[in-house]
Amino acid sequence: MSFQTPLTICEVINDVHSKKYLLPSIQREFVWGPEQITMLFDSLMRNYPINSFLFWKVPKEKASEFKFYEFLRDYHQKDNKHNPKANISGSDDVMAVLDGQQRLTSLYIALKGTYANKIAYKKWDNPLAYPKKKLYINLLGAPEDISYKYEFEFLTESEATEQDDDHHWFPVGKILDLKELSDVMDYLITSGLAANPDKEKAQCANRTLSKLHAVIHVNRIISYYLEQSAELDKVLNIFIRVNSGGTTLSYSDLLLSFATAQWETRDAREEINEFIDEINQIGRGFNISKDIVLKACLVLCDISDISFKVDNFNRTNMLLIEKEWDNITKAIRDAVTLISSFGFSRENITSNNLMIPVAYYLKTIGLPNNFETSTSRIGDRKNIKLWFVSALLKRVFSFAPDGVLKPVREIIKTQSANGFPVDAIFAQFKGTNRALQFTDDDINNLLYSKYGHGDTLVILSILYPWADLKHNFNVDHMFPKSEFTAKKLKAKGVPDSKVDDFIANHNYIGNLQLLETIPNIEKKAMDFDAWLSQKVPAGELPDYKKKHYVPNVTLDFSSFDVFLEEREKLLIKKLETELRN
Incomplete structure (x- = not known):
């Protein structure tokens, strides 16, 4: 294994794009998040070392004995996170990456690809939860996070158009087209950045874009060792030792x-x-x-x-x-x-x-x-x-x-x-x-599960064994959640002495039921007693109350505490039956 002449990022990215570099099957897949990629680029711009790489040159006559994969080009957290298998039927030797895959993939995605990860508040199966983004750098200022010197962000095209006096979002991949320093100057002029009346802003844009050009085109940042053995056992041993520290493997x-x-x-x-x-x-x-x-x-x-x-x-x-x-x-x-x-x-x-x-x-x-x-x-x-x-x-x-x-x-x-x-x-x-x-205390403690908690749907699945939760069932507040404000409760005749307790207890499982989607939509914020009388046929009411553990008490808002106490008794009885073998 020998140390080789370092390469520029541009050279390596072009070689990845032309599939000169591949990944051996012993490599895991890409796992870096956007924050790790932006930190990598911030480190590069600050001349911080990013460690050396380890490449494995496999002779063409031996390459067919192994399996290789291409680099991931456009990452999608749900639909495209697996590396495609590489076709190595050509006549060239294979250059495989033993150490540095996460960094090289991050460089490629940032410069030529896209990154689509899920928006936190959207459901995993919603196609709109994964907007396609590219890496941009703000040429006009520093980020608010003081641990970074340069402001890199993954943005959608529409987000990147939101420019102001402190933001000019430059697509990082465009730097590949600005091969000469004169190209950088041309961009600054045509974009109007060079003519910015705020000289400090103009100078910031010049320094930032010129630095990015040097990082990608000029500085030989990619230092690497080359292993040329075709013995799988030796390569595995090297791979394991290289990846034995930290969380890399x-x-x-x-x-x-x-x-x-x-x-x-x-x-x-x-x-x-x-x-x-x-x-x-x-x-x-x-x-x-x-x-x-x-x-x-x-x-x-x-x-x-x-x-x-x-x-x-x-x-x-x-x-x-x-x-x-x-x-x-x-x-x-x-x-x-x-x-x-x-x-x-x-x-x-x-x-x-x-x-x-x-x-x-x-x-x-x-x-x-x-x-x-x-x-x-x-x-x-x-x-x-x-x-x-x-x-x-x-x-x-x-x-x-x-x-x-x-x-x-x-x-x-x-x-x-x-x-x-x-x-x-x-x-x-x-x-x-x-x-x-389950002891008595264990079962009683289950009633402290609240709307939105992880265990709540589990407990409801025990209480509603007849409900096919694979389909459209929703967790519903029997006494509607929207009505539990001090003003609304007082308007419904709830005494001042009970208002705080009502608000504190309305989210517990004693006030929750499972409803199919359509009845749940119909119910909306209707008072529970009004909904039962208007939407549940009189002949079906006894069966409904039995299936939903509705106690024989007054169901107006002023008696919510009584309803909750009596319903919890019914729930405990059912849980005892189901959880004690």
Whole structure:
């Protein structure tokens, strides 16, 4: 391995664009966020070192023995986050990147590509939640954040047009077209920046754009070492050592790297990524990661040590996982489908480890088809849901998940002849800090869940077992939320002494119900008693009250405290029935 003559960023970006540089299958995918990219560019502009790179030159006669991927060019958090497979059928040697992929991808996206990540308040399946953005630099001033010297931002085209006296957003990628310093001067003149009456602003624009030109075209910033060995074992060892510090390589990435290198008939990277994309589309959507799928592989293949250690990612285990891959994927897919039918999704599952024992059970009993709908499996599904909900609410996977997965796997392996062994699993953890049994205090504490909290929909799924939460059910305030202001409550005749308590308690689960979308829209902010009398037919009213735990009390606003107390008694009774096996 030898140190090479450094390159300019422009030279490297052109080579990435022409696919001279590729990524070996042992590399993980792009994971940097916008903040990391902007910090990289701020560092470059400040002449801070960005560490050296490590490239691997693979002779063309050896290249076909390995798998390579192209750099990601336009990142989209939902629809385009996987690297495309590279075609290496040409006659040239392959130059692969062993260390520096995140930095090179960030440089390429910033200079030639786009970045589309989800807007925080929009739903993950909304196409408008992922606006396409490019990297811009403000030529007229410094950012408010004093940890940065230069103001880089990912902006949409419309955002970038919002210029003022303190902002001129220059698309960073345009610097590739300004090859000579004279081109920079021409841009400053034609854009009017050079003629800015504020001389300090004009000078700032000149210094900033000239500096960016030097960083991209002039300074030889990309220092790199070149490894020319074609021995995979040696390259793997170098790769692991280079990526052993910090957070540059997770265990799941390492496992996937080994699987990709050692599977014989499948492409592990493509198989696993495609499978993850598929299962995350089930029902209302999930957020299952490589970590969960790869951990499930260890569990479902009955590998004795399921911890994420390099020793467990040996060739024997990887080939076993490859052999069992079809059964593993069916088990996980069926488990996710079943959990979705219970009403769960990415929105209300706090640990995806919960799915692994369900998948292991389905694999143990022979992967029956249509498990989630078969009438012969009703009792089994009830027991699985009891365990799932109890483990979810009790947070049994909140630390050291292997301490749950291993004993539960052993119980399922030896005691599943008569169905899902929920009693044995509950007995296993009784009296420990992972106890699944619910005491009176535990059940009472569930009533303190509020609208919008993660556990609330879980609890409502227990209270409404008849509701198919895969479809359009909404969490609704029985006594409408909008009416809980001091002014409105007093206007409804609520005594001053009760107003604060009413406001404090209206968001608790005692005032929440599940309604289908259309009735929920119709209800809007109608008072609960008025809505019942106007929208629920008299003949259906007794059944409605039973299904929604409506107590036989006065339902006007002035009696909200009585309603809440009596309804909570009904909810506790139902929770005791459902959560105690």
